[in-house]
Amino acid sequence: MRKYDILLFDLDGTLTEPREGITKAVQYALKCAGIVENNLNKLEAFIGPPLIEGFMQLYGFTEEEALEARSKYREYYTAKGALENEVYEGMEDLLKNVEKLGKTMLVATSKPLYYANIILEHFGIAKYFKGIFGAEMNEIDHKKSDVIKRAIEFIGDKELTKYLMIGDRKHDVIGAKTLGIDSIAVLYGYGSKEEFEEYKPNYIVSTVSELEKFLLAH
Numbered sequence: 001m002r003k004y005d006i007l008l009f010d011l012d013g014t015l016t017e018p019r020e021g022i023t024k025a026v027q028y029a030l031k032c033a034g035i036v037e038n039n040l041n042k043l044e045a046f047i048g049p050p051l052i053e054g055f056m057q058l059y060g061f062t063e064e065e066a067l068e069a070r071s072k073y074r075e076y077y078t079a080k081g082a083l084e085n086e087v088y089e090g091m092e093d094l095l096k097n098v099e100k101l102g103k104t105m106l107v108a109t110s111k112p113l114y115y116a117n118i119i120l121e122h123f124g125i126a127k128y129f130k131g132i133f134g135a136e137m138n139e140i141d142h143k144k145s146d147v148i149k150r151a152i153e154f155i156g157d158k159e160l161t162k163y164l165m166i167g168d169r170k171h172d173v174i175g176a177k178t179l180g181i182d183s184i185a186v187l188y189g190y191g192s193k194e195e196f197e198e199y200k201p202n203y204i205v206s207t208v209s210e211l212e213k214f215l216l217a218h
Contacts, residue, residue, distance in 0.1 A: 001217070001218060002161065002182070002218060003162075003218055004103070004162060004163065004164035004182070004215070004218050005102075005103055005104060005162045006103070006104045006106070006155055006157065006162050006163045006164070007098065007103055007104070007105045007106070007163075007164050007166060007215065008106050008107075008108040008148060008151055008163065008164065008165045008166065008181075009105065009106070009107050009108070009129075009166050009167075010048075010107075010108065010109055010165075010166060010167035010168060010169070010172050010189075011107055011109035011111055011116055011119065011120075011134075012047050012048060012109065012111060012168075012189075012190075013047055013048060013167075013168035013169065013186075013189030013190040013191070014166060014167050014168050014172075014186055014189055015087065015088065015091055015107070015120075015125065016085050016086060016087050016088065016091075016119060016123070017085065017086050017087075017088055018047060018084075018085045019040075019044060019047065020081075020084040020085070021077060021080070021081030021082060021083070021084030021085050022043070022046055022047050022077075022081065023040040023043040023044060023046070023047075024040070024076065024080075024081060024084065025073045025074075025076040025077040025081040026043045026046045026054075026073060027040065027043060028072060028073065028075070028076040029055075029069040029070070029072040029073040029076070030059070030069070032068075032069070032072040033061075033065065033068070033069055033072070035059065044190055045058055046058070047169075047189075047190045048110070048168065048169035048171055048189075048190055048191075049110070049169070049171060050110050050135070050143075051066070051069075051070045051073060052066045052067065052070060055069045055070070077115070082115050082118050082119055082122075083118075083119070083122055085119055085123075086123075087123045087125060088188065088208050089208065090208040090209060090212070091125075091208055092124075092125055093212070094208060094211065094212040094215070095125060095128040096128070097212065097216060098212070098215050098216065099128055101216065103215070104130050104155065105128055105129050105130065106129055106130055106131045106132070106133065106151045106154070106155070107120065107129050107131070107132045107133060107134070108133050108134075108144070108147045108148050108151045108165065108175075109133070109134045109135075109147065110134070110135055110143070110144055110147060110171065111134050111135065112134055112135050112136065112137050113132065113133065113134035113135065113136070114134075114137060115134075116132055116134040117132060120132060130155075131151060131154050131155075133147050133148075133150050133151045133154070134147060135147065143171075143175065144167075144171045144172055144174065144175025144176075145174070145175040145178040145179055147175070148165060148175045148176065148178075148179050148181070149179055152179060152181075160179070160180045160181050161182075163181040163182070164181065164182050164183065164184060164218075165181055165182070165183040165184070166183070166184050166186065166211070167183065167185065167186070167189075167191075168185065168186045168187075168188070168189025168190050168191045169189070169190060169191045169195070170191065170195050170196070170198070170199045172185070172201075173185060173196065173199040173200070173201045174199060176201075182202040182203075183201040183202055183203075184201060184202060184203040184204070184205060184211070184214065185201040185203070185204045185205075186204075186205055186206075186208075186211055187204065187205065187206045187207075188206065188207055188208060
């Protein structure tokens with residue numbers, strides 16, 4: 001059985017349930033662009049991918065329009081949305097128990113690092129992570145592979161079999177494969193079985209409890 005000593009956690013949809021803050025911030029940005037969207041469920045597609053990508057792919061915005069929408073999104077998200085969020089039930093116990101095994105844990109998120117730090121500190125779980133890695137506010141190096149690469153370089157251990165990426169979307173799986181490390185997809189977030197059947201993570205779990213059992217056994 002393969003053992004993973006270095007665990008990279010996604011943030012949104014993996015460590016925390018961010019639905020309210022993200023969807024309301026997108027709703028606000030769309031309203032500023034003259035688009036009324038009352039169905040917040042539809043906006044869950046923005047959870048995970050970089051914002052610019054979301055506005056361009058899901059609403060057909062030009063890059064210039066997407067940049068303006070991102071600016072409006074951040075007006076709401078900075079004022080309220082970042083903390084319209086909660087740690088998944090059982091997640092802190094998971095982090096405590098995994099920490100006791102001596103595993104190294106990091107956060108690797110496409111969310112701007114500025115917001116990731118605010119969220120992790122606010123909910124009292126930043127202390128479990130040796131490093132927190134995210135995008136810059138301008139979203140340069142925003143691809144998941146860019147973030148994972150920085151985390152690996154920070155640790156400095158070139159034995160890639162020790163690493164495991166934990167996330168809820170295809171971007172986490174693709175990023176891990178790009179860097180040559182294994183991944184585990186969680187279904188309690190915002191990815192689907194169909195998504196993971198296509199992109200093929202090494203493992204799939206359905207709940208926080210299943211994830212904890214896996215990490216303690218591996």
